[in-house]
Amino acid sequence: MGSHGSHYEREAELDLILEETGFSRANLSGLHQRFQYLDKNKNGFLSQMDLHNIKELERNPLTDRIINSFFPDGGQCVDFGFVWVLAHFRPLENEDSTAGDPQKPKPLNSQNNKLHFAFQLYDLDCDGKISKKEMLQVLRLIVGVEVTDEQLEVIASRTVQEADEDGGGAVSFEEFTRSLDKMNVGHKMSIRILK
């Protein structure tokens, strides 16, 4: 749904987006407007700069990580496909309906995918594990400066140790999921307005 392509193509594209992301049309058009607003150069792409220019993001400690997650494979631009990323944060539908159809791929907003999105933010080197170092980096980002490096390191290793079940010294995705078992990730990682 960029600014190119014939009407027909765009319709097909739209349907695909709707189906895959699960957004409602209203939502999608809202997001499209947002997309166009963010796209300062009007070239149909969002660059990293475009996202960094969002003023509210300045204070967010995880900005870089999150913005990077919009640009898979180190790309510099993202088209309207950025709604796929946003789709992770759609609230879960009734839990029964997602469980009902094992054939279909899990929707983007499934609990697993939500977790995976978060997991990626930690797993910088993409080896499928959060090492202690990676944990520490995130901690450093989100914990206040008052906490000393030493404390952080201890916390990081303790966090890893807490989740690390197989003794690998790093947290795999399964362990990550299990460590958050008790937390209602489906609710926690959802944004009401993206419903």
Next chain:
Amino acid sequence: VTGLGAVREGRLAFPAWGLLFLALWMLPRVLGMEENPEHNNHGNEGFQIVTFKWDHVQDPYIIALWILVASLAKIVFHLSHKVTSVVPESALLIVLGLILGGIVWAADHIASFTLTPTLFFFYLLPPIVLDAGYFMPNRLFFGNLGTILLYAVIGTVWNAATTGLSLYGVYLSGIMGELRIGLLDFLLFGSLIAAVDPVAVLAVFEEVHVNEVLFIIVFGESLLNDAVTVVLYNVFDSFVSLGADKVTGVDCVKGIVSFFVVSMGGTLIGVIFAFLLSLVTRFTKHVRIIEPGFVFIISYLSYLTSEMLSLSAILAITFCGMCCQKYVKANISEQSATTVRYTMKMLASGAETIIFMFLGISAVDPYIWTWNTAFILLTLVFISVYRVIGVVLQTWLLNKYRMVQLEIIDQVVMSYGGLRGAVAYALVVLLDENKVKEKNLFVSTTIIVVFFTVIFQGLTIKPLVQWLKVKKSEHREPKLNEKLHGRAFDHILSAIEDISGQIGHNYLRDKWSNFDRKVLSKLLMRRSAQKSRDRILNVFHELNLKDAISYVAEGERRGSLAFIRSPSTDNIVNVDFSTPRPSTVEASVSYLLRENVSTVCLDMQALEQRRRSIRDTEDTVTHHTLQQYLYKPRQEYKHLYSRHELTSNEDEKQDKEIFHRTMRKRLESFKSTKLGINQTKKTAKLYKRERGQKRRNSSIPNGKIPMESPTHDFAFKEKELEFSDPEETNEYEVEPMSGGIEFLASVTQDTATDSTTGETGSDVPLTGYSSPREKLPSWKPDQPYDGKPPETSPKTNSSQNNPLPVNPEELGGPGPKAPQEKRTLLNMHAHLRSAAARRVQSRRSFHRPKPLRYPKLQKLASLPQSCHILPHSLEQEETQL
């Protein structure tokens, strides 16, 4: 507060109390005997030694007795777990009240004990609401604020209007017979019976344990609907007194405006007082004793102030509690926090008990009973039916916007949880009989409704919740992962909201937390508190404490045999003596560290249950440390009574200082251990590695300290360097800091002493504790000691790098203590990793030359023999290595 209120309600007194508490009749006489002689002079027969002045103490006396009865009743209820698990306490209390009221009535035929509105609103309600506000899970509350507000405002108005109107409609049809009431009276009644009652909801839901979202919605509604109730009640009350024909549209508009003024004003008052309270607690450092008082007084003032301004008092005190909690908890000391917590819970639960009991008692009064079957039954039907309808309609509306849908089951529970309670009763009693002609009917109906909802619904809600399989709330340990990732998720969500250009909860929360961090916390928190307020750090700290405490607990469990054999007094004495810890004990610390680490750590899981009241234990630990950690020579004035000081500030400061230092050291060493290990071992599981590391490291001081040769010592030192940063080792040796180990040691010891003197149940044999390497062949706990100062210890000590002869007393004092202490310490220090070892090492060089304490030496000589048990046992243990 409750007590004061009770005093004001002196009218409660009635002549027949003596029949009720016949057995207690003697008590006042006894008291009279002890009374001041100066009061006894009023008699006309000259001086009387003893007078009986019942009138003098009557009011407070009876109040105290009532409270006592209610509290005793609670004890009795809980004797049978079966009963309380089925019947809610509130229902039991009402029944008890009915019985007591019946007895009183039978004896006296005057019901002067009633729940008066003054008593209720001024003294019984505030503690309950404050408790609710102060312990409100804020995030949950504000996350569901929209829902709560809708139910509280629209729901209550709906309930009031429909109930009132329907009753009026039925009245017009003539079923109720002839009543002297008009539409406004019905609406007035509807408005006071509409509100869900926070006291009843809390009492019942606390026992049901539904999931937190459901709970917060019902409970939040019951708190926030107060503004609506107050306004509706006042509006209709004044309308009724005005007369139906004189009510104009302007009045109605005024009513609506007054709703906003009352609710916003109440909230504002609450927030202002919360601000004040937070600010005050920032500066209470030197008046720790009255610190908790501020919390209660200022919150109570917020209640009274908004009552004075005819705003919603419940809202005021709720918001006061909610807003101040973060800052107050950060500012006040650990002990004060505990005091506040317990006092608040005590007041609230006491008030609740009294409320329900008095509700029961109040019902026993034939003069207030006016029976009108149709009216009463229909009221019951209407409030239930309209509650259900209201909930369903509003939920349907809300579910369009809510992220977490409210299921049918939730709606059932919410409808069913619409309990009416003492607020309605107090309001209905407040009615003016001259204006509201059928006041008695209203009162009786309200009582019936309250009893029905509290007893019947309270009884059945538990089975209902179980039957419907409502998601229950679960209490669980905080996990670092959850905390950390939860925080990260918050950031992610707010970033996503920013990117998608929408303003939602996360955006607002983000904004607020920024404001809070930049402005509010700076203003309202002590500087020291600001630093340590990071939640993740807190969880970490908490977990560490838990570990430490469970180590201690484990140590007690296993090593307590040694304690038990010696009389408790000895322990106390030992505590005093051993505080200036001589080197032998340190050696034993490290020794134990090394030996017991693995077993203890592996047992962690089994200790879950011991961890319950971590904070309390923490408090105890701190407290005892304050009492007994004698960094300086013992100060006698500590034992003197002082109203204003629990312990000397000096000591407190010292302890704080040392505690912080210790924690810091611990963290540092933790780190260095990690670093060291990374070079040597790669594969093993992280914490296992640490354990291993620790074991190796902790052997160092042990080998090093009191015996063997200097070369041995040197070798160990080298070994240590292998495992940790050279810099860091240097740091330890250079820094003239030694408090850490002593501090911790004394802490552990105190806890150990405490629990072992108290609970002597653990009979785990001592040997179970010692590893194969550790042999205690010659040591038996009950082996008599010859009473001489231990000669062996100076020898062993001075043979090593300590040139000064150590005071024999110092070594001998802790002698009996040492074995057990070692055990507990070991556990405690298992967490310290090699740090402890290094510290022991480092501090030796600085604190070795201890001043002799001859007074203590003398004292030691006078002690019972058992407390001198075998100081040399320690040496034996060590020299074996």
